[in-house]
Amino acid sequence: MIDKRVATLAEAIAPVREGAVVMIGGFGTSGIPFGLIDALAKSGVGGLTIVSNNAGAGEEGISILLRNGQVARVICSYPRTPGSIWFERRYEAGEVELEVVPQGTLAERIRAAGAGLGGFFTPTGYGTRLAEGKETRQIDGRGQVLEMALHADIALIRAEEADRWGNLSFHATARNFNPVMAMAAKHTIVEARHVLEGPMDPGAVVCPGIFVGSVTEYGVRP
Amino acid sequence: MSQKMSALHRLSDNDLARRLAQDIPDGAYVNLGIGMPNKVAGFVPAGREVMYQTENGLLGVGPTPAPGTEDPELIDASKQLVTTIPGASFFEHSMSFAMMRGGHIDIAVLGAYQVAENGDLANWATLDEKHPPAVGGAMDLVVGVPTIYVIMRHTGRDDAVKLMERCTYPLTGLGVVSRVYTDLCVLDVAPEGFRLVELAPGNTLEAVQAVTGAKIHI
Secondary structure, eight states: OOOOBOSOHHHHHTTOOTTOEEEEOOBTTBSOOHHHHHHHHHHTOOSEEEEOSBOOBTTBTHHHHHHTTOEEEEEESBOOOTTOHHHHHHHHTTOSEEEEOOHHHHHHHHHHHHTTOOEEEESTTTTSGGGTTSOEEEETTEEEEEEEOOOEEEEEEEEEEEOTTOOEEOOGGGOTTHHHHHHHEEEEEEEEEEEOSSOOOGGGOSBOGGGOSEEEEOOOOO | OHHHHHTOOOOOHHHHHHHHHTTSOTTOEEEEOSSHHHHGGGGSOTTOOOEEEETTTEEEEEOOOOTTOOOTTOBOTTSOBOEEEEEEEEOOHHHHHHHHHTTOOOEEEEOOSEEETTSOEEOSOOSOOSSOOOOTTHHHHHHHOSEEEEEOOSBOGGGOBOEESSOOSOOSBSSOOOEEEOSSEEEEEETTEEEEEEEOTTOOHHHHHHTOBSOEEO
């Protein structure tokens, strides 16, 4: 029998180890697994590499992990959102490393990991500072940059609905990085607004359960 | 200098956005950058159906929701609350950037710190190293979208030149800009450099050339 349901967020987060690479879904304030992040903050696990589009804002989400000093390194496309005070503080103090990645390259590096690819050539960033030191090639008459797959130990995902098989659907623009990150981690942990009693309509599944490790209901919506 | 400046007649941000909006054709798929580019959507002439894409996974962005109908999980790239229009769709991030990089979006409208006469664009980082760099989706857009329109004020703070022979800020993309709309003029990026399309009402070429760091060809 397949049953990926886990009763509490604390239990769900237990597989996260010191120094893990953790992908966190979301964009801005939409689709962020706030419940799982809170549980990770309470767990006190540190030395984390966080892969996410942004680096938190205010006193919630990834900001809590930064405030607590649990983050050693951030890989993201846009760390400098209004109110990203904890990231800026840790960055300026030299307490957190930053790798800035163009947003589409970030998504595709994550997808490549989930799809079993070593990397890919992209015209994005060719000739810019973000391509320095990277292998390049002329393909179809254009300069292209070799970008490597980006793997994670853990992905923290926010879904709208889940079933016990781990199938997921998403609400509006809360989808963003969530399905692609679910593919790229060794263990994917999901908080869903609703965990269904029965199976989800197969045609409504956006992220198939094969990519999911556990699901926990967390009804709170931002 | 003061004589030079007094001879300039600058369009307001709204009039500049209205001018650019005239060049968004019916049926276009368009990505609007954060800030001034976002204003363009409000000025597209009635009767044209335009699909706006936002990088965080929505094609068919509609206007700001009416009070009481906001959905906190329905936002655009500026993290502002939006709505959807008929025909809209949601999708995940790698597909969103496949739309851009794969050449499926027709036009992107972006802001800029600097544009060079060879079409180089600088709009993601300055030379200020104090702040962490942040690139977002700009580099993916400029390599994939065939028509890149830049909308910006012609000069920067303290009258700094923004249209120049070569950018001095870190580049977003090389040779990617098609056309620049400023509060003083519209310029095409042509093989010979900046080519004048039109001057904003009341300006002379001489006065606009004086605040431009590269030759304006006519």
